[in-house]
Amino acid sequence: MFSKPSPARVLSRSLPEPRWRPGLAAQPFHSEVFAPAGEASGAGLALALARDALAATAGEGEGADSRQILWVQDRAAIRQGGRPCLAGLPQDLRHRLIHVAVATPEDALFALEEGLKCRDLACVIGEIAGNPKALSFTASRRLSLTAEKHGVRLWLVRLGAAPDLSSARMRWQARAAPSAPGRWDPAAPGPATWHAELFRARTHAPGQWSLSDDAGTLRIRRDPAPDTLAAPDPRHLARPTVGRSLAARVQA
Amino acid sequence: MLLADARALCPDLAAVPGDPAGDLATLEKLALWAQRWGPWSALDPPDGLLVDVTGAAHLFGGEERLLADVAAAFAARGLTVRAALAPTAGAAWALAHYAHRGAAILAPEDDPLRLLADLPVAALRLDDDVLTALRRLGIKRLGELAGVSGAGEDDSAREAAARDALRRRFRNRHSPAANPLLRLDQLLGKVPEPLLPVIARTIPLVQRRLMEPLRHRTPLDTVVADLAADMVRTLEARGEGARRLELALWRVDGEVLQRRIELAAATREASHITRLFAARLDGVDAGFGIEMVQLRASWSEPLHLAQADLDAAAEDHGTSLAACIDRLSVRLGPRAVTRPVLRASHIPERAQSWQPPLAPVPASQQALAFHTRPLKLLDRPEPIAVLYASPDGVPQRFRWRGAVREVVRVEGPERIAPEWWRERSTTRLRDYYRIEDEAGRRYWIYRAGLAGDGRGGVPDWFLQGLYA
Numbered sequence: 001m002f003s004k005p006s007p008a009r010v011l012s013r014s015l016p017e018p019r020w021r022p023g024l025a026a027q028p029f030h031s032e033v034f035a036p037a038g039e040a041s042g043a044g045l046a047l048a049l050a051r052d053a054l055a056a057t058a059g060e061g062e063g064a065d066s067r068q069i070l071w072v073q074d075r076a077a078i079r080q081g082g083r084p085c086l087a088g089l090p091q092d093l094r095h096r097l098i099h100v101a102v103a104t105p106e107d108a109l110f111a112l113e114e115g116l117k118c119r120d121l122a123c124v125i126g127e128i129a130g131n132p133k134a135l136s137f138t139a140s141r142r143l144s145l146t147a148e149k150h151g152v153r154l155w156l157v158r159l160g161a162a163p164d165l166s167s168a169r170m171r172w173q174a175r176a177a178p179s180a181p182g183r184w185d186p187a188a189p190g191p192a193t194w195h196a197e198l199f200r201a202r203t204h205a206p207g208q209w210s211l212s213d214d215a216g217t218l219r220i221r222r223d224p225a226p227d228t229l230a231a232p233d234p235r236h237l238a239r240p241t242v243g244r245s246l247a248a249r250v251q252a
Numbered sequence: 253m254l255l256a257d258a259r260a261l262c263p264d265l266a267a268v269p270g271d272p273a274g275d276l277a278t279l280e281k282l283a284l285w286a287q288r289w290g291p292w293s294a295l296d297p298p299d300g301l302l303v304d305v306t307g308a309a310h311l312f313g314g315e316e317r318l319l320a321d322v323a324a325a326f327a328a329r330g331l332t333v334r335a336a337l338a339p340t341a342g343a344a345w346a347l348a349h350y351a352h353r354g355a356a357i358l359a360p361e362d363d364p365l366r367l368l369a370d371l372p373v374a375a376l377r378l379d380d381d382v383l384t385a386l387r388r389l390g391i392k393r394l395g396e397l398a399g400v401s402g403a404g405e406d407d408s409a410r411e412a413a414a415r416d417a418l419r420r421r422f423r424n425r426h427s428p429a430a431n432p433l434l435r436l437d438q439l440l441g442k443v444p445e446p447l448l449p450v451i452a453r454t455i456p457l458v459q460r461r462l463m464e465p466l467r468h469r470t471p472l473d474t475v476v477a478d479l480a481a482d483m484v485r486t487l488e489a490r491g492e493g494a495r496r497l498e499l500a501l502w503r504v505d506g507e508v509l510q511r512r513i514e515l516a517a518a519t520r521e522a523s524h525i526t527r528l529f530a531a532r533l534d535g536v537d538a539g540f541g542i543e544m545v546q547l548r549a550s551w552s553e554p555l556h557l558a559q560a561d562l563d564a565a566a567e568d569h570g571t572s573l574a575a576c577i578d579r580l581s582v583r584l585g586p587r588a589v590t591r592p593v594l595r596a597s598h599i600p601e602r603a604q605s606w607q608p609p610l611a612p613v614p615a616s617q618q619a620l621a622f623h624t625r626p627l628k629l630l631d632r633p634e635p636i637a638v639l640y641a642s643p644d645g646v647p648q649r650f651r652w653r654g655a656v657r658e659v660v661r662v663e664g665p666e667r668i669a670p671e672w673w674r675e676r677s678t679t680r681l682r683d684y685y686r687i688e689d690e691a692g693r694r695y696w697i698y699r700a701g702l703a704g705d706g707r708g709g710v711p712d713w714f715l716q717g718l719y720a
């Protein structure tokens with residue numbers, strides 16, 4: 001009997017790439033990011049990965065993506081890590097965020113699954129603190145199957161959790177890393193930087209990267225360069241002159 | 253007069269609190285009920301009703317019988333009424349409020365000015381300051397205002413002179429309640445007076461009376477599914493979709509159980525409604541049985557007929573956003589699913605509020621682009637112990653949640669002053685610092701106040717946000 005293959009299987013056959021890098025076309029439907037509870041590195045990396053996936057899988061002819069993003073947090077995650085701050089989100093996500101605050105991990109799993117079933121969502125981001133009993137292997141398998149059936153991607157941030165059994169297609173261990181010094185104020189904290197370890201993936205080899213958020217794009221940060229001037233700006237402060245100034249001529 | 257003064261004069265005075273909103277609601281109900289005498293009725297707050305009985309009086313046997321019927325019907329409800337009938341709304345109002353008993357009918361062939369000349373000028377529905385002006389001018393009766401004395405051969409000339417005087421005196425008053433001439437013309441029927449009729453709007457309601465009382469969940473689910481299908485048909489006929497649905501279950505012992513759901517967008521989908529109610533019917537105690545089930549759409553919005561989805565795959569593949577939000581908010585509560593929106597405030601925790609996810613986002617000024625804000629804000633800032641070189645200098649080391657962290661890199665301070673128009677004068681300003689510790693964790697901390705600002709002792713430090 002002929003049955004339609006799920007979109008996950010169709011997509012994942014396209015490009016088997018042994019080594020992960022940002023901007024791959026084949027993106028997993030269910031990822032987990034393990035992060036310490038007292039920092040926002042987990043949510044930051046999940047958001048950066050989600051934006052990377054959205055940018056990599058967006059169609060060429062379509063306009064700006066206006067689908068909503070569902071962000072689910074349980075009460076312990078809100079208490080330990082706070083709620084998303086609108087002014088700190090990337091500019092193109094500020095008007096697209098729907099936040100769900102639930103009391104228990106069971107409710108969080110329900111909200112995640114309902115979000116994955118919704119065809120109008122761009123992606124779902126979840127934050128669950130610790131290793132609750134409800135988030136068993138069965139529950140994670142259920143999330144994986146739902147995500148692959150409906151084609152909505154899920155990034156689940158596990159705050160302060162031990163990496164137990166899970167069926168997530170890619171599993172990351174993230175923590176904050178010292179940022180590159182800014183060009184204009186070396187004493188100030190630079191752009192967001194994470195140390196990310198991919199310790200379990202179906203299609204890629206495990207590895208470690210130092211990832212940074214370069215004006216909304218996820219990049220692999222090279223080794224700390226000797227010339228600190230090459231560090232990216234947190235924002236684009238300098239405007240290119242149009243060939244009139246002497247300084248521009250000298251640099252060219 | 254104050255209530256205390258009135259009580260001093262009359263100790264056994266009964267005082268009842270006023271209820272203007274309730275009075276208006278009662279008046280609206282009365283207006284609908286009064287449509288038994290005419291095709292449409294209008295409100296005249298706070299205590300009047302206008303009913304158009306044009307061509308309807310013969311159904312009651314004439315004008316006198318009609319007014320007698322009105323008086324009897326109101327008396328049967330325990331209400332005292334002064335009823336009057338006239339060709340114009342203004343004349344009827346004047347007669348009802350100021351006429352003597354027995355003179356409450358103004359026939360079309362009567363001259364209204366002659367018959368109403370004895371009424372006070374307040375019968376024109378004028379504002380208080382206009383009445384004061386008229387009283388100072390010595391004009392007390394309608395006849396004096398209109399220049400009608402009763403009998404005389406030069407009457408028309410005096411009438412024209414009075415009209416001219418009124419028009420000059422009130423030439424820049426355009427509101428009818430401030431212009432006696434306009435009111436006089438409305439009373440005489442020379443100028444049209446538009447009235448806003450009261451129209452009853454029935455809410456969509458479907459119900460099932462059951463032959464046998466239901467005691468089990470399965471037949472109840474069937475009944476709810478039937479009701480949802482009926483409701484969808486009713487709504488489709490009206491071109492509307494439901495936003496709020498109320499399910500009432502009548503038990504045999506007279507108890508009524510209510511279940512209510514609110515929907516994120518207008519919907520007309522029976523399976524969706526059934527599914528949402530199924531989640532809310534878990535705690536229903538049927539007792540000796542449920543004998544009647546009623547479903548009402550107490551809030552509905554226009555929803556046009558839409559083409560059903562031709563692509564069957566789209567229906568298999570997931571729900572729409574509104575349905576997803578409905579399912580979430582029915583199980584998790586209406587306040588769990590929200591959307592953050594900007595608010596006009598400098599204080600970080602106040603600069604963002606949460607609203608229903610599909611409500612329109614209010615227009616707001618964007619935040620300044622050169623501020624770097626954290627990705628996450630804690631619900632309430634957590635106090636930290638800070639080691640610093642100087643009290644108003646940058647922090648060097650701090651303790652948060654039991655761990656000491658070395659501050660490696662700092663940017664700041666960014667000073668955010670308290671909003672003096674909203675807060676007490678003793679609220680302290682905040683100096684925000686963006687810091688990074690030796691492991692690369694980035695935080696947003698602030699010092700509440702300065703050392704010598706006279707609003708308390710040594711300033712405290714708080715951690716409010718986490719950078720990605």
